[in-house]
Amino acid sequence: MSGIESADVVVIGAGIIGAACAEALSAAGVRVLVIDRGAPAGATTASGEGDVLVSDKEPGPALELAAASRRRWPELLDELRELLGPGRAEIGWDPKGGLVVATTAEAVGPLAALTAAQRAAGVAVEDLDADRAREMEPYLTEELTAVAHFPDDAQLQPVPATAALLAALRARGGEVHSGVMAEGIVADRAGAVAGVRTGVDAIPCRAVVNACGPWAGHFSETVGAPVDVLPRRGMVLVTAPLPRFVGRKVYDSGHVDTVAGGDAEPRFSAVVESTASGTVLIGSSRQGTSFDEGLEVEVLRRLARGAIGLFPRLAGVPVMRAYGGFRPCTPDRLPVIGEDPRMPGLWHATGHEGAGIGLAAATGRLLADLFTGREPVVDPEPFRVDRPEVALEAGA
Amino acid sequence: MRRVVVVGAGPAGTAAARAAASFGVEVVLIDAAPTPGGRHRWDARGAGARAELPDEVEHLPESAVWAIEPVPGGHRVHVRTGPVDGPERTGRAIEARALVLATGAHDRALPFPGWDLPGVCTAGAARAMARDQGIAVGERVIVAGTGPFLLSAAVSLVEAGARVTAIFEAGDPVPGFITRPGGALAGWTKAGELARYAATLARHDVPLCRRSAVIAAFGKDRVEAVLAARLDRDWRPVPHSLRRFEVDAVAVGFGFTPQLELAVAARCDLEDGFVAVNAAQATSVPGVFAAGDLTGVGGADLAAAEGAVAGAAAAKLLGARVRAPIGAMRRVRAGRRFAAALAEAYPLRPGWREWLREDTPVCRCEEVAYGAFRRAVEELDVGDARVLELATGAGLGLCQGRICGRSVAELAGLPETADAFARRPIAAPVRLGELAEDVPVDEGP
Ligand SMILES: Cc1cc2nc3c(=O)[nH]c(=O)nc-3n(C[C@H](O)[C@H](O)[C@H](O)COP(=O)(O)OP(=O)(O)OC[C@H]3O[C@@H](n4cnc5c(N)ncnc54)[C@H](O)[C@@H]3O)c2cc1C
Ligand SMILES: Cc1cc2nc3c(=O)[nH]c(=O)nc-3n(C[C@H](O)[C@H](O)[C@H](O)COP(=O)(O)OP(=O)(O)OC[C@H]3O[C@@H](n4cnc5c(N)ncnc54)[C@H](O)[C@@H]3O)c2cc1C
Numbered sequence: 006m007s008g009i010e011s012a013d014v015v016v017i018g019a020g021i022i023g024a025a026c027a028e029a030l031s032a033a034g035v036r037v038l039v040i041d042r043g044a045p046a047g048a049t050t051a052s053g054e055g056d057v058l059v060s061d062k063e064p065g066p067a068l069e070l071a072a073a074s075r076r077r078w079p080e081l082l083d084e085l086r087e088l089l090g091p092g093r094a095e096i097g098w099d100p101k102g103g104l105v106v107a108t109t110a111e112a113v114g115p116l117a118a119l120t121a122a123q124r125a126a127g128v129a130v131e132d133l134d135a136d137r138a139r140e141m142e143p144y145l146t147e148e149l150t151a152v153a154h155f156p157d158d159a160q161l162q163p164v165p166a167t168a169a170l171l172a173a174l175r176a177r178g179g180e181v182h183s184g185v186m187a188e189g190i191v192a193d194r195a196g197a198v199a200g201v202r203t204g205v206d207a208i209p210c211r212a213v214v215n216a217c218g219p220w221a222g223h224f225s226e227t228v229g230a231p232v233d234v235l236p237r238r239g240m241v242l243v244t245a246p247l248p249r250f251v252g253r254k255v256y257d258s259g260h261v262d263t264v265a266g267g268d269a270e271p272r273f274s275a276v277v278e279s280t281a282s283g284t285v286l287i288g289s290s291r292q293g294t295s296f297d298e299g300l301e302v303e304v305l306r307r308l309a310r311g312a313i314g315l316f317p318r319l320a321g322v323p324v325m326r327a328y329g330g331f332r333p334c335t336p337d338r339l340p341v342i343g344e345d346p347r348m349p350g351l352w353h354a355t356g357h358e359g360a361g362i363g364l365a366a367a368t369g370r371l372l373a374d375l376f377t378g379r380e381p382v383v384d385p386e387p388f389r390v391d392r393p394e395v396a397l398e399a400g401a
Numbered sequence: 402m403r404r405v406v407v408v409g410a411g412p413a414g415t416a417a418a419r420a421a422a423s424f425g426v427e428v429v430l431i432d433a434a435p436t437p438g439g440r441h442r443w444d445a446r447g448a449g450a451r452a453e454l455p456d457e458v459e460h461l462p463e464s465a466v467w468a469i470e471p472v473p474g475g476h477r478v479h480v481r482t483g484p485v486d487g488p489e490r491t492g493r494a495i496e497a498r499a500l501v502l503a504t505g506a507h508d509r510a511l512p513f514p515g516w517d518l519p520g521v522c523t524a525g526a527a528r529a530m531a532r533d534q535g536i537a538v539g540e541r542v543i544v545a546g547t548g549p550f551l552l553s554a555a556v557s558l559v560e561a562g563a564r565v566t567a568i569f570e571a572g573d574p575v576p577g578f579i580t581r582p583g584g585a586l587a588g589w590t591k592a593g594e595l596a597r598y599a600a601t602l603a604r605h606d607v608p609l610c611r612r613s614a615v616i617a618a619f620g621k622d623r624v625e626a627v628l629a630a631r632l633d634r635d636w637r638p639v640p641h642s643l644r645r646f647e648v649d650a651v652a653v654g655f656g657f658t659p660q661l662e663l664a665v666a667a668r669c670d671l672e673d674g675f676v677a678v679n680a681a682q683a684t685s686v687p688g689v690f691a692a693g694d695l696t697g698v699g700g701a702d703l704a705a706a707e708g709a710v711a712g713a714a715a716a717k718l719l720g721a722r723v724r725a726p727i728g729a730m731r732r733v734r735a736g737r738r739f740a741a742a743l744a745e746a747y748p749l750r751p752g753w754r755e756w757l758r759e760d761t762p763v764c765r766c767e768e769v770a771y772g773a774f775r776r777a778v779e780e781l782d783v784g785d786a787r788v789l790e791l792a793t794g795a796g797l798g799l800c801q802g803r804i805c806g807r808s809v810a811e812l813a814g815l816p817e818t819a820d821a822f823a824r825r826p827i828a829a830p831v832r833l834g835e836l837a838e839d840v841p842v843d844e845g846p
Contacts, residue, residue, distance in 0.1 A: 043784055043785070044782060044783065044784020044785055044788060045781055045782055045784070045788075046781065046788055046791075046792075047784050047785045047787070047788050051785075051787045051788050051791055052787075093780075162791070163791075164781070164788055164791035164792050165781075165791075165792065167781075168780050168781040168792065171781075172780065181782065183782055183784055184784075242833070242836070244833065245799060245830070246798070246799070282767065282794070282797060282798075284797075287833070299470070299471060300468060300469075300470055300666060300826040301470065302468055302470055302477075302479055302494075305468075305827075305836055306836060306837060306838075306839075308836075309833045309834075309836035309837035310837045312833060313833060313834065313837055319833045319834075320832065320833055320834030320837070321488075321832055321833075321834060322832060322833050323830040323831065323832050323833075324827060324830065324831055324832070324833055324836060325799065325801055325827070325830060326801060326825055326826070326827050327826050327827050328787070328826075
């Protein structure tokens, strides 16, 4: 591997999480090298719809990290624009807001309970009556029983965002190398990280960040410090471009349960939003714990039904494509961010499930805070590596 | 599931259906078009005989296969039947032990300044309109691109009443290649096709200019004129060789792009951008066969021969007693030699990139300009098709990269360019309401 001499930190994985960690570390003066076996933003990050949500997090650590990230993204964007100059940090930031919609009598109570708890935790949320909701989203179903508006929900474009983060890293002297697979870690005599093995070569460094997304579990196992991160499949339908159809992210109030739920069987909830080009994205499904890519028409059928339930007019719209990805998922649905006590110098930043785009800004910040010994942006405790839910026994 | 499903009723698919049915197995032949014949159906000679189907074949016209799913012991084929724009398409799923994919190829257009103007179309589209409806795409037309099929497009245009100003052949095939007795075209032109084309074109004073191309088109609301240039070996325009022609249509064809979506969805292995098959037309996936342009482009006769082999192999898989289709297999071998020679004689050269200008759209649906495209690619070290789309916008529009995909993948330097844009689990547009419906599943005999 010519050209790669050494670095303070090697980040493994150039998805949005690896890119955010690398950017934050480089901003703190750390010399960072990012490697990816594929190309930047080529894996899960390319599947992300780009929502930066506070509305779908239950109060607690998940919401705290989400709120911190929602605050951090606009600041980070300003910093990137300043550093890179005009036109180089266009990531489609759109604070468009979200509507959470109940369409049955039974769903009213749980939605009210969720919004009350979120409000108590400081989230901006407004209850809407059906008329007001349909004023905001004219094509919304008439069968509304309750609607909550979250003005702070936002969206960005994951691939350009990753590109901008990596551009900032390069601007500060960091490097990004595509097509380089991390195969293991070189440890010193005390068992601490001394480098990353990439085939026959090794890149000397004093710390490694495992940002391998849904493959993070596999990588951690390879190096003998396993964390429980498994792929959880999601499919999205994309319609032909439509003139202004839906302005906000609109989703069914059952969504929060779907995200938090177990993986014994496939789970669905209706999630509908537009992109800048006018296509409508329709989600979401959650299933499985493996990288099985086979198409299941039944999954598409469930997605279609859910979306038509929210927006009956969508029934006549052509679907151009379906695509999928694998969310990096932990058993307790919280990311893993921090140093691994089992191997000094090994850090993990992964397990963001269906929220890695939104959570990237605060994740990078938190990791850099912990690395440099600064005051952390949020309490790192709930995300620590050695919590019993995620730290597995080596070789088990 | 003692049944064969054939997708595509071109020369390959109809031959496959006929062969399988002749061995007594149940055959369903599905095609999006209202009548069988495929891209070749407009050919006056032989098309009638080819397109006739025996009664034992159940033909589903106007039926688009939009997805294929593996099921135990075979595949489930999802179909919508009815006019594409009509509200009343019906859906069903058909299960089959053996599947023959014969979805063909469409001809490829390369981007050049003005290629998005009305009046610029593919040679295949021009030929289809002329043969199908007797309508020429324009009064004064230039045919440009590479490969012998340009001649047949030009003939169709002439026969439909157009004046073909010239044919610009970008390549410089070995002299004599086309006419050499026993040469590569020998297996193909036995019907005298080529001689007839040459005679027709000579009679109408249509010049064939080698190593030349249309490198720009101009016009307000549609094409009014084009610039043609001599090309060097690499297809870079030769300085001071530009000539201007007043025309109202341009038909372009730079080789073919196979319609791979269903084959990729079924996870068939590819080779050089086409579906890989063995001597029995079997793909890498058990129970899935492929034939015709999908496996390599060699014209209608080769497609039909491959179809006959595939149909027999599919019937055999179902347990029918099948005589080895020796004649068809021999024709396949000869045809393949021709197809290989064709691919070798008419390669695409990288110099076409120099026809592009900063503001030339590389993707017509999303109007992505070449300059912006290149900057986005450099910014992100783009490494695969999905990222390419998201970083540049190219391929995200209505055609889903079917037109521009291969070219933008090449411009971005992606490693796998032929199938980069073929990962489309939904192979044909379906409406969301259709997707939501429960459909009957026909498990067959
Ligand atoms: C359908 C879908 C919709 C989604 N929508 C949203 C949304 O709206 N909002 C949101 O916040 N989140 C969303 N997500 C989730 C989000 O996409 C993920 O949480 C996020 O992309 C994870 O980023 P990552 O960097 O951890 O992983 P990835 O993007 O997968 O990056 C990991 C990288 O590591 C590389 N890698 C792995 N192993 C190695 C190795 N050994 N050596 C070198 N490189 C390696 C891989 O090549 C890959 O590039 C969605 C996910 C899906 C599937
Ligand atoms: C301009 C031009 C000129 C040519 N001139 C000649 C010539 O002179 N002589 C010659 O021998 N050959 C010629 N060819 C080539 C010839 O047309 C092809 O080799 C031949 O048609 C290939 O047959 P096929 O059965 O493989 O595919 P096709 O004829 O392309 O048939 C494929 C069929 O599959 C159907 N289909 C595809 N996808 C789906 C789906 N998802 N659901 C349902 N149906 C589907 C299509 O509707 C189509 O009918 C020419 C081609 C072109 C473009």
